[in-house]
Amino acid sequence: MAPASAFRPHPWHGIDPGPQFPEVLTGYIEIVPTDGVKYEIDKQTGYLKVDRPQRFSNFCPSLYGFIPKTYCDTQVAAVTVPGGPPVATGDRDPLDLCVFTDRPISRGEILLQARPIGGLRMVENGEADDKILAVLVGDPTYGAFQDVAELPRAIIDRMRHYFLTYKRIPGDAGGSVITVDPVYGPALAHEVLRAARRDYDAAFGS
Numbered sequence: 001m002a003p004a005s006a007f008r009p010h011p012w013h014g015i016d017p018g019p020q021f022p023e024v025l026t027g028y029i030e031i032v033p034t035d036g037v038k039y040e041i042d043k044q045t046g047y048l049k050v051d052r053p054q055r056f057s058n059f060c061p062s063l064y065g066f067i068p069k070t071y072c073d074t075q076v077a078a079v080t081v082p083g084g085p086p087v088a089t090g091d092r093d094p095l096d097l098c099v100f101t102d103r104p105i106s107r108g109e110i111l112l113q114a115r116p117i118g119g120l121r122m123v124e125n126g127e128a129d130d131k132i133l134a135v136l137v138g139d140p141t142y143g144a145f146q147d148v149a150e151l152p153r154a155i156i157d158r159m160r161h162y163f164l165t166y167k168r169i170p171g172d173a174g175g176s177v178i179t180v181d182p183v184y185g186p187a188l189a190h191e192v193l194r195a196a197r198r199d200y201d202a203a204f205g206s
Contacts, residue, residue: 008046009046010046011028011041011046011068012028012041012043012046012066012068012069012094013046013068013069013204014046014068015028015068015069015111016068016069017067017068017069017070017197018113021193021197022116022189022190022193022194023115023116023190024113024114024115024137025067025097025113025114025115025116025134025193026067026068026111026112026113026114027065027066027067027068027097027099027111027112027113027114027134028041028065028066028067028068028097028109028110028111029063029064029065029099029105029108029109029110029111029112030048030064030065030066030108030109031060031063031064031065031108032060032063032064032105032106032107032108033059033060033061033062033063034059034106035054035059035060035108036053036054036059037050037051037052037053037054038050038051038052038053038054038166039051039108039109041066041094048108048109054166058162058165058166059162060098060162060166061155061158061159061162062098062099062100062133062159063098063099063100063101063105063108063112063136064096064097064098064099065096065097065099065108066093066094066095066096066097067094067095067097067132067193067196068094069197069200069204070094070095070193070196070197070199070200071090071092071093071094071095071196071199071200071202071203071204072090072091072092072093072094072095072127072128072129072130072196072199073089073090073092073199073202073203074088074089074090074199075195075196075198075199075202076090076095076128076130076192076195076196076199077089077090077127077128078195079188079191079192079195081121081182081184081188082182082184083181083182084121084123084181084182085123085179087123087126087127087128088126089127089128090127090128090129090130090199091124091127091128091129092127093129094196095130095132095192095193095196096129096130096131096132097114097131097132097134098131098132098133098134098159099112099114099134099135099136100133100134100135100136100139100142100145100151100155101135101136101139101141101142102139102140102141102142103136103139103140112136112137113136113137113138114134114135114136114137115134115135115137115143115145115146116132116133116134116186116189116190116193117133117134117135117145117146117147117148117150117151117185117186117189118132118133118147118148118149118183118184118185118186118188118189119131119132119133119148119183119184119188119189119192120133120159120160120163120180120181120182120183120184121180121181121182121184122163122178122179122180123178123179124177124178125177126177130192131159131163132189132192132193133148133151133159133183133189146186147185147186148183148184148185148186149185156183159180160180160181163178163180164178164180
């Protein structure tokens with residue numbers, strides 16, 4: 001039997017986010033909580049590359065990656081997040097995804113099915129860099145969660161702390177200006193996801 005494709009699809013451009021998007025979506029995972037190195041997709045080749053070693057004791061509290069065929073630009077920035085700072089544009093990257101599971105997943109460069117339950121409006125240097133918070137479909141602990149309000153507050157605090165500090169060097173007064181507020185629920189997360197699809201279609205075609 002001939003293979004379905006002789007070529008590996010690009011994780012960003014070649015994989016569909018799924019027929020139930022945005023309620024359930026396909027995510028691509030780049031790093032896992034035990035990674036001491038930050039991996040990132042190479043946008044040209046689609047292969048996972050080393051972005052940088054984590055500088056200090058910063059470990060992402062969740063699986064972390066992105067949603068295929070999404071893009072953060074003006075449509076994402078136009079989504080009003082109550083209590084969030086005004087932004088004119090996104091960071092021009094795929095929309096980031098944080099997935100909670102109680103089962104250890106030891107490697108990245110995998111696809112999974114996740115249910116968005118909320119998000120964080122992260123802004124770096126005036127650009128929207130939203131983090132969609134989701135649960136692994138079928139997970140015995142988190143799988144039935146529907147709303148970010150069901151997560152323990154300590155988990156949200158760890159997420160906010162990670163994104164506030166993961167690029168920061170102690171003693172360095174310069175660097176990026178980052179805010180990670182507010183947390184929003186699933187309805188607004190779905191709106192951000194749909195906006196990121198519109199941004200992708202505008203930039204790359206449907």
